[in-house]
Amino acid sequence: MKHIISVLLENEAGALSRVVGLFSQRGFNIESLTVAPTEDDTLSRMTIVTCCDDDEVEQITKQLHKLIDVLKVFDLADSGHIEREIMLAKVRANTRDLRDEVKSISDIFHGQIVDLTPDLYTIQVIGSSDELNNFLTAISQAVDIVEIIRSGVCGISQGERSLRP
Amino acid sequence: MEMLSGAQMVIRTLEDLGVDKLFGYPGGGVLHIYDALLESSKIKHILVRHEQGASHMADGYARATGKVGCVLVTSGPGATNVITGIATAYADSIPMVVLTGQVATTLIGSDAFQEVDMLGISRPIVKHSFLCKKATDIPEYIRKAFYIASTGRPGPVVVDIPKDAQNPQLKFPYNPVPLSEISMRSYNPTTVGHRGQVKRATRMVVEAKRPILYIGGGVVASEASAKVYDLAHRFNIPVVTTLMAIGAFPGSDELSLGMLGMHGTYAANMAMHNSDLIIALGARFDDRVTNNISKFCPEARIIHVDIDPSSISKCVEVDVPIVGNVNTVLDQLNEAIREIETNGGIDSQKMKADSEGWWKLINGFRQAHPLEYASDVTPGLLHPAKVVEEVYKASKGDAIVVTDVGQHQMFAALYYPLEKPRRFLSSGGLGTMGYGFPAAIGAKIANPDSEVVCFTGDGSFQMNLQELAVCLQYNVPVKVIIINNRSLGMVKQWQMMFYNGRQSESYMDAVPDFVKLAESYGQVGLRVNNESELSDVLAKAFSIHDKTVVVDIIADPDSRVYPMQIGGGSMADMFLSKTERT
Numbered sequence: 001m002k003h004i005i006s007v008l009l010e011n012e013a014g015a016l017s018r019v020v021g022l023f024s025q026r027g028f029n030i031e032s033l034t035v036a037p038t039e040d041d042t043l044s045r046m047t048i049v050t051c052c053d054d055d056e057v058e059q060i061t062k063q064l065h066k067l068i069d070v071l072k073v074f075d076l077a078d079s080g081h082i083e084r085e086i087m088l089a090k091v092r093a094n095t096r097d098l099r100d101e102v103k104s105i106s107d108i109f110h111g112q113i114v115d116l117t118p119d120l121y122t123i124q125v126i127g128s129s130d131e132l133n134n135f136l137t138a139i140s141q142a143v144d145i146v147e148i149i150r151s152g153v154c155g156i157s158q159g160e161r162s163l164r165p
Numbered sequence: 166m167e168m169l170s171g172a173q174m175v176i177r178t179l180e181d182l183g184v185d186k187l188f189g190y191p192g193g194g195v196l197h198i199y200d201a202l203l204e205s206s207k208i209k210h211i212l213v214r215h216e217q218g219a220s221h222m223a224d225g226y227a228r229a230t231g232k233v234g235c236v237l238v239t240s241g242p243g244a245t246n247v248i249t250g251i252a253t254a255y256a257d258s259i260p261m262v263v264l265t266g267q268v269a270t271t272l273i274g275s276d277a278f279q280e281v282d283m284l285g286i287s288r289p290i291v292k293h294s295f296l297c298k299k300a301t302d303i304p305e306y307i308r309k310a311f312y313i314a315s316t317g318r319p320g321p322v323v324v325d326i327p328k329d330a331q332n333p334q335l336k337f338p339y340n341p342v343p344l345s346e347i348s349m350r351s352y353n354p355t356t357v358g359h360r361g362q363v364k365r366a367t368r369m370v371v372e373a374k375r376p377i378l379y380i381g382g383g384v385v386a387s388e389a390s391a392k393v394y395d396l397a398h399r400f401n402i403p404v405v406t407t408l409m410a411i412g413a414f415p416g417s418d419e420l421s422l423g424m425l426g427m428h429g430t431y432a433a434n435m436a437m438h439n440s441d442l443i444i445a446l447g448a449r450f451d452d453r454v455t456n457n458i459s460k461f462c463p464e465a466r467i468i469h470v471d472i473d474p475s476s477i478s479k480c481v482e483v484d485v486p487i488v489g490n491v492n493t494v495l496d497q498l499n500e501a502i503r504e505i506e507t508n509g510g511i512d513s514q515k516m517k518a519d520s521e522g523w524w525k526l527i528n529g530f531r532q533a534h535p536l537e538y539a540s541d542v543t544p545g546l547l548h549p550a551k552v553v554e555e556v557y558k559a560s561k562g563d564a565i566v567v568t569d570v571g572q573h574q575m576f577a578a579l580y581y582p583l584e585k586p587r588r589f590l591s592s593g594g595l596g597t598m599g600y601g602f603p604a605a606i607g608a609k610i611a612n613p614d615s616e617v618v619c620f621t622g623d624g625s626f627q628m629n630l631q632e633l634a635v636c637l638q639y640n641v642p643v644k645v646i647i648i649n650n651r652s653l654g655m656v657k658q659w660q661m662m663f664y665n666g667r668q669s670e671s672y673m674d675a676v677p678d679f680v681k682l683a684e685s686y687g688q689v690g691l692r693v694n695n696e697s698e699l700s701d702v703l704a705k706a707f708s709i710h711d712k713t714v715v716v717d718i719i720a721d722p723d724s725r726v727y728p729m730q731i732g733g734g735s736m737a738d739m740f741l742s743k744t745e746r747t
Contacts, residue, residue, distance in 0.1 A: 010351055013296065014284060025289045055478075062475035068293040071351040096503060165350055 002031075003057045004076040004083060004155045007046040007064055008163050011037050011135050015069040019046065028052065028060050033153030043071070043165065047154045049129075067109040071101075080158035087125045087132045090146040091139060101142045109135040120146060129153055129154065168336035170575050171300030172197035173204075175264065175326065180207045182344060184225060184235050186610055187211070192239025193279060194266025197331035199237075211610065211639060211744070214631040220250020220605040221629070224259050225607030228590045229318040229565060230387070233260040233314050234607065239326075240266040241279030243285065249597060251321045251593040252290040256594025257409060258471055260319035261288075262310045269329040269574055270298055283325050291322030300330050304341035312347045317354030319386055345595035357737045358489035358497050359470040360538065366444075366468045366485045367501035369509050373442035374519040375526075376402050379425065382409030382593070383447015383471060385586045387492040390414065392556040396495060399502075399528060401520045403527055405433040407448050408578055411589035422527070423536070423582075427730045428575040431534035431739060434730070436461055436527050438737035445469045447491045450480040452648050460735035470494045503647035504634025534728070536579055540742045546721035547696050549573055549648045553580035556618060556646055559703040564613045564618040564644075565590065565608050569601030570623030572654035575726040599628025605643045606635055616644070616707070621648045644682075645715045650722040651676050662740075672722075683715035693718040 009015050016035060023030050027048060037044040050060065056073060064073045076083070093099045099121065106113065106123045109131065115122035125135050132150065139145065157163070167195050169177060175198050179187065186684040187210045188293055191199040202337055204209060211221040216238045218326040223234030238247055244265040253263045268277040284294045295306040303326065303514040318737075370376060378397055384390060390413045397404050397420050404414045425433040437443065443465045450469075451693040455461045458481055467483040469476075470491050477486040487494055506543075529736070538550040553576050566581050568574040585591045590608055592600040605619035626647050635641060648654075656712070657671040680690030689712050693702045731738040731746065740746045 014294070015286075017285070018288060021288050059475065059479060066473065066475050068349070068352050 001051065001053065002077060004081065004153060004164055005048045005050065005053065005057070005064070006074055006076050006155060007048065007070060008038075008072040008165065009044050009046060009067070010071070011042050011044040011067040012069060018067050018069060019048075020063065022063055026059070026063060028056065028115050032150075033148070034154045035153040035165065037121040040165075045163070047076075047152070053069050070133065073164050074163065076155045076157060079161065081155050082158060083153050084126060084127050084156040085129050085132055085153045087135070087148060088114070088137070089125065090120055090122045090140060091147055092119060092144040093121045098143055103140070105142060106140060108138075111135065133146050152154045169339040170197070170201070170333045170336050171297075171303055172329070172331040172333050172397060174197055174300060174303040174337075174339060175202045175307065175331070176205050176208065177613060178340060178341065179235065181341065182308065182311050183539065184208055184233075185586045187235050187237055188213060188222045188226070188607070189237035190216050190219060190243060192243045192266065194243065194268065194328055195237060195326075195331075196201045197328065197333050198264075198266070198326070200333065200633075200739040204696070211635060213603070214634045215629065216246035217249055217599065218629055218632040219709045220247040220261070220263065221253065221600050222293060222607035222610070222632075222635075222648040223602035224250060224254045224600075225567060225590055225604030225613045225702045227254070227259050227261055228604070229587055229611045231587065233262055233311055235731045236261065237643055238263070239279065240283070241266055241281050242739055244281055244283040247317075248286065248290070250639040251323070253592050253595045253597045253600055254321040255290045255292070257592065258319050258386060259321070260314040261321040262306070262307070262314050263321060264321045264326050265323060265679030267296070267327040268326045270327045271329065273327065278472045283323060287323045290321070292321050294323040294325065296325045296327075296328065297330050300332065300335060301337050303330065304339065308341060308344055308347055309349065312349075312500045312733040313352065313457055317352075322731045331438040332456040335719050338339045355474070355488045356472070356490040356493050358470065358487040358494040362485055362487045363494065363497045363501055366487060367505060369442055369466060369468060369485065369514065370444065370498070371502065371505060375440045375523045376442040376444060377387055377436055378402050379407075379442040379443050379445045379448050380404060380410045380413055380449025381407040381446065383491045384410050384413040387447065387472070387490045389446070389495055390586045392492060392495040392499070396498070400516065401516070401524065402444070403436050403524075404737070405429070405437060407451070407454060409593055410448070412583030413586040415558060415584045417584060420422050422531075424578050425550040425736070426451075427456070428579065428728065430536055430579070431728050431741065432527060434728070434736045434739060435530040436464075438735055439545050442463045443467045444494075445471075445483070447471060452480070455481060456730045456736050456738065457733050462736060469560040470730055471528070493565045534741055537552065538724075538727075540744075541724055541727065543721050543723060545695070547693070547699065547718065549576045549650070549720050549724050550580050551696065552718050552720060553577050553620065553647065553701065555699050555703055556620070557581050559700070560616055560618055564588075565612060567591070567601050567605035567608055567610070567617060570596045571622045572627055572658065572724065572726050573620045573625075573648040574680055576648070577700075600624040601625060602645060603632045606632055609641050610639070610654070617714050618644045618646060620646050620648065622654060623647055623673060623679075626679070627677075630682065633683065633688060633713065637687045637699040640711070641713065642709070643713050644712055645713065647679055648713065648715050648720045649676065649679070650720045652722045652726070654722075654724070655726070658723075663723070677689070679715055679717040688713040688715060696718070
């Protein structure tokens with residue numbers, strides 16, 4: 001089962017490597033990881049996506065909490081949450097038909113064309129991981145993909161719940 | 166305000182934290198600090214002969230006293246040499262602070278001479294680590310290191326100090342916060358147990374028919390022995406101890422069933438298996454205790470008290486988890502018991518009857534297979550258990566016992582009962598051969614008036630025997646009992662039992678003369694060739710108080726440690742001797 005773990009930690013050298021090290025050391029997998037400072041630049045906020053069973057996610061959460069740099073940990077997938085990921089996709093669109101096709105698929109997914117050359121379109125799409133996967137399926141049926149890059153998920157709880165120090 | 170250099174700040178901070186013993190070895194990366202050390206009258210430095218020795222000595226010092234052990238070594242190889250000692254302390258939750266030199270910040274990352282990424286190398290085996298990039302970081306980071314090492318679940322902390330941060334020419338105001346005022350927003354270990362869970366646990370304790378106390382290193386770390394004793398005696402609950410908790414409950418007490426686990430006593434393992442309530446205090450259901458988890462104690466409900474939430478339900482799913490300091494939680498438990506009692510919630514008639522039935526069963530286990538080695542004795546050869554028994558007599562059962570790792574460790578754990586905590590020091594989690602002798606030196610330095618006995622083997626002793634020079638230099642008189650079987654006994658035992666007797670590399674056909682070796686370091690060497698010499702030689706050894714005595718005892722190379730759990734089975738599945746099994 002997919003878990004989205006949100007971590008609030010000290011924005012200090014070595015903090016990230018402790019988190020990443022923990023996952024490899026204890027044999028947990030990481031599907032994606034994003035990290036950046038918060039509005040308080042002494043703190044970083046991290047979102048880790050991992051696929052595992054409930055027992056394992058309990059161990060992961062406890063082990064993360066045990067790291068001295070970590071202030072707060074919780075599993076966003078436990079309750080209502082918003083998850084967003086950004087994807088940049090560079091595709092070959094060297095005919096008018098293909099360019100129209102790319103434009104219309106990208107409109108369906110609320111994407112934007114952010115760069116273009118006579119042969120190539122680069123599309124930016126923002127959404128949940130599932131939405132990005134759907135976009136990827138659709139666009140790959142229409143044109144050749146040159147390269148894609150995904151940011152990994154960042155997430156936040158819905159409503160009152162928040163991750164504050 | 167006082168102006169100090171980074172190097173002086175290191176020493177002053179250690180002094181202010183009450184460090185009186187520092188185990189270390191100088192080198193390029195810490196020369197400034199060693200220079201500042203010359204000005205200190207409060208810190209006694211012990212110069213080891215290999216940095217690994219320093220880490221085990223600090224560990225032995227910490228286990229024997231409960232204080233933080235402190236190590237100072239240089240960058241590069243100095244730092245890598247303490248890795249095994251750090252891992253040993255981490256596995257057994259021992260408070261330790263390791264100060265390592267580092268190349269100057271301007272050189273970090275350039276593959277400079279004696280540069281290693283110490284924070285990276287040590288990351289999986291430390292509780293936390295710090296890099297002091299500036300001299301002014303030093304007082305704060307070392308204080309935090311001591312705070313982290315000694316609170317919550319204790320453990321080792323590394324402080325890496327680049328050479329330019331130590332610069333003796335640059336002075337800064339020294340104005341540290343006291344240790345008592347250190348606080349960290351990201352680190353607040355839970356010490357008090359959840360009230361509701363304590364209540365549930367209390368009810369289970371008074372209602373259980375066949376309860377058992379399974380105690381571990383957390384009882385020692387939280388100084389909770391007296392409270393465990395009171396709880397056990399109040400309800401006549403049998404007590405089993407892990408290797409880490411030996412001595413935390415008096416070994417000669419009628420309620421003590423001894424050590425449990427892979428080489429635990431028959432009674433301890435059978436009582437665990439047949440219990441209906443396990444009260445686990447500061448123990449972590451290690452695989453060397455539980456045997457096959459799916460067959461673990463089928464009828465038992467489990468209360469687990471541990472300060473580390475990640476230890477709870479990690480190996481075995483528990484019914485009542487209580488995160489907290491064992492000492493504090495036992496206070497809460499006692500109070501809750503009093504409450505139930507005043508409300509008339511304890512049926513003492515029923516408890517008494519249940520307890521009698523339970524003890525009848527346990528005493529049956531005790532009588533069926535008491536601890537014995539007679540069936541394993543080869544005529545004419547000395548059995549290791551006999552050696553331990555005789556050392557017990559010669560030391561009047563009152564020594565601090567330190568062990569290395571292997572068969573002798575298990576024989577010591579089984580045949581030298583300890584009555585008090587912090588008197589049985591052994592590498593439990595990591596199983597570090599070479600730990601015993603330096604740890605014994607650390608324990609002796611911490612307790613100069615106590616007899617310190619190190620049980621070791623010819624294999625383990627050869628891993629750190631260079632520290633005999635420390636005994637010579639600082640006049641540290643310990644007793645080293647080498648149970649010499651010219652073999653790696655435990656390796657051989659497994660090969661005999663599980664590899665069709667194929668003894669791959671477990672025989673040492675070139676063992677040095679340990680008597681001459683001890684003499685070459687200015688210490689006393691004695692040898693026991695057979696059983697008839699044993700008690701006299703030991704009496705002589707224990708009459709010498711001013712020198713380390715190495716007693717080389719030629720023992721049976723084919724002895725085996727029994728009982729031994731049968732792999733894949735439950736706690737009740739054991740080999741009891743070469744020919745007998747449950």
